[in-house]
Amino acid sequence: MILIKIYMATTFIDKNGLKLVGIQFNNTTWYAYHTMWLRHNCRCEQQCLHNTTKELIVCSSSLTNEQITVQNTHIDDTNLYITWMDNHNSVYNLGWLLEYTHTATSNKDVMASNLNVAPDLSCLDWTLTEIDDDNEKIKKMMQLVDQHGYCYIKNFGLDNQKFIQLLDQNNYPLFESHFGIYENLQPAKYNTFNKHTDQLGYTYDRVDLHTDQPFIENCPPYQSLHCICKADVGGSNMIVDIRKIYKTMKELYPHDAHLLATQPILFDRKQKDFRKQLSTPIITLDENGEFKSVRSSYFTIAPFDLPFDQMIPYYTAYNRFHELVRREEAQIDIHLEPGELIVYNNHIMMHARTAFSGKRLMKGTYHMKIIK
Ligand SMILES: [Fe+2]
Ligand SMILES: [Zn+2]
Numbered sequence: 315m316i317l318i319k320i321y322m323a324t325t326f327i328d329k330n331g332l333k334l335v336g337i338q339f340n341n342t343t344w345y346a347y348h349t350m351w352l353r354h355n356c357r358c359e360q361q362c363l364h365n366t367t368k369e370l371i372v373c374s375s376s377l378t379n380e381q382i383t384v385q386n387t388h389i390d391d392t393n394l395y396i397t398w399m400d401n402h403n404s405v406y407n408l409g410w411l412l413e414y415t416h417t418a419t420s421n422k423d424v425m426a427s428n429l430n431v432a433p434d435l436s437c438l439d440w441t442l443t444e445i446d447d448d449n450e451k452i453k454k455m456m457q458l459v460d461q462h463g464y465c466y467i468k469n470f471g472l473d474n475q476k477f478i479q480l481l482d483q484n485n486y487p488l489f490e491s492h493f494g495i496y497e498n499l500q501p502a503k504y505n506t507f508n509k510h511t512d513q514l515g516y517t518y519d520r521v522d523l524h525t526d527q528p529f530i531e532n533c534p535p536y537q538s539l540h541c542i543c544k545a546d547v548g549g550s551n552m553i554v555d556i557r558k559i560y561k562t563m564k565e566l567y568p569h570d571a572h573l574l575a576t577q578p579i580l581f582d583r584k585q586k587d588f589r590k591q592l593s594t595p596i597i598t599l600d601e602n603g604e605f606k607s608v609r610s611s612y613f614t615i616a617p618f619d620l621p622f623d624q625m626i627p628y629y630t631a632y633n634r635f636h637e638l639v640r641r642e643e644a645q646i647d648i649h650l651e652p653g654e655l656i657v658y659n660n661h662i663m664m665h666a667r668t669a670f671s672g673k674r675l676m677k678g679t680y681h682m683k684i685i686k
Contacts, residue, residue, distance in 0.1 A: 610636070
């Protein structure tokens, strides 16, 4: 193979278990190879091939984490050189590496160490002067929600009924849940309005990333949280864009991604006076096999009811997905002040809140969309 030698570079990517060596072959082509594959394919005759028979004498299963971690890389017109953390040296001919580009990725998102999983910025100032009609502002807000999965609204004010009414007259009516027509999200001892408050949302505790109402077949697509009174300490909100997470899953762990979209689990909302169940996979795909929606809630699932031989594969997929979801770079933190809101699509974003103290009160509403 003939190489066009314009500019060469290497980079080592090691982030939360993802270990890759990125190689720039010329100024347009980047490929990233798994370090496991590179170390397994070292062709040195000191340790990796037998010095007389030239047979491979290393099994990949015997390689330790240190042995597949890069100490430094160097590249010239002919070879890639890697020194590993155990001080072992490997040399790879570039022409040979180019014959194996199918074992590498050219996806820049995967090669970027942040994996490009951060949610977009999506914000609307209710007092902005370009739009003065409230209905137009609502339309703009829902456009942002549809595009970015959520919208952070500043300077709305404290009138939650006005917000509900505006959404209603723009074809996003309230969706009533088993808690009531809307929620006063505050510790249960202060809440005389909602039913079935024996759940995490009505405590002071942290609620980790989840979607709401996954046990309902047609669970509400839109959710808003309106800050009326903020916490003394804590109580901020986090959201994660699952479209980006699932795209990364498909790239890095396609078998796990497939399992999440095909293996049903039982969502089980089990409270003192309320019970509802639904069996469905965590990820729903559309007719083209692309991401459509997510359901995930660690506090409303039944014990996995899977055959013995499928338990480890499923836990592997489930854990990988939630490890990605919980990565700091996948989350956007929003500290709502009184009079501010967030609206998000509960089918594509997961949300969480930190523990808090004080008389925090969020008005929570679910909305459907009437398509005319
Ligand atoms: Fe929630
Ligand atoms: Zn070697």
